[in-house]
Amino acid sequence: MGKLVSTVFVSLDGVYQAPGGPEEDTSGGFRQGGWTFPYADEGFGGFVDESFGRAGAFLLGRHTYDIFAGYWPKVTDPDNPVAAKLNALPKYVVSATLQDPGWSGTTVLTGDLGKEVQAVKERTEGEVQIHGSGALVRSLVNLGLIETLHLMTFPVVLGEGRRLFVEGAVPTRFRHAGGLVTGKGVSIQSYDLAGSPEYGSF
Numbered sequence: 001m002g003k004l005v006s007t008v009f010v011s012l013d014g015v016y017q018a019p020g021g022p023e024e025d026t027s028g029g030f031r032q033g034g035w036t037f038p039y040a041d042e043g044f045g046g047f048v049d050e051s052f053g054r055a056g057a058f059l060l061g062r063h064t065y066d067i068f069a070g071y072w073p074k075v076t077d078p079d080n081p082v083a084a085k086l087n088a089l090p091k092y093v094v095s096a097t098l099q100d101p102g103w104s105g106t107t108v109l110t111g112d113l114g115k116e117v118q119a120v121k122e123r124t125e126g127e128v129q130i131h132g133s134g135a136l137v138r139s140l141v142n143l144g145l146i147e148t149l150h151l152m153t154f155p156v157v158l159g160e161g162r163r164l165f166v167e168g169a170v171p172t173r174f175r176h177a178g179g180l181v182t183g184k185g186v187s188i189q190s191y192d193l194a195g196s197p198e199y200g201s202f
Helices: 042-053 062-069 081-088 113-122 134-142
Strands: 003-011 055-061 091-094 106-109 127-131 148-154 174-181 187-193
Touching (some): 042 081, 042 148, 055 113, 055 134, 091 113, 106 113
Parallel strands (some): 003 127, 003 148, 055 091
Antiparallel strands (some): 174 187
């Protein structure tokens, strides 16, 4: 059975919107897209390539799916480890409105999120990977379904944009499972879901 793993790029103030480019997602008037670009280096790229090497399938929110589907099918270099996996492996997109996805290998999930995702995990060898898709990640954390969260925190404060964890999130505890800091200061930390928070007093 597959393992549900999420990778999210966030700023120091928790923003995940439009990390990859200026036009990636301008919703809400966001004008700071592409904020991860100055921090790309070997450490960052190595983690991404290694991560995609473990993929067995991809689970994406509708918005991230549309962004990916507009770009990755055009990248046909077989030596590109990201494109090779995204184009070849099964893709599942959570949407109530998407009727006819043009990206080959795509299945639209429209039913009960918990049951649908569990079924995807059961039929996948390797990791079921979520990239970006912040709203979907929040929902799956709230349901206790994500097993590992790779949080890539960039040394920048944006002051606006959609944030990964917002007021009303289900209180959740994670266990640190490893990490590194790249040469340009990106903190890549892996956390395993560990149940509810524990409390005490000093």
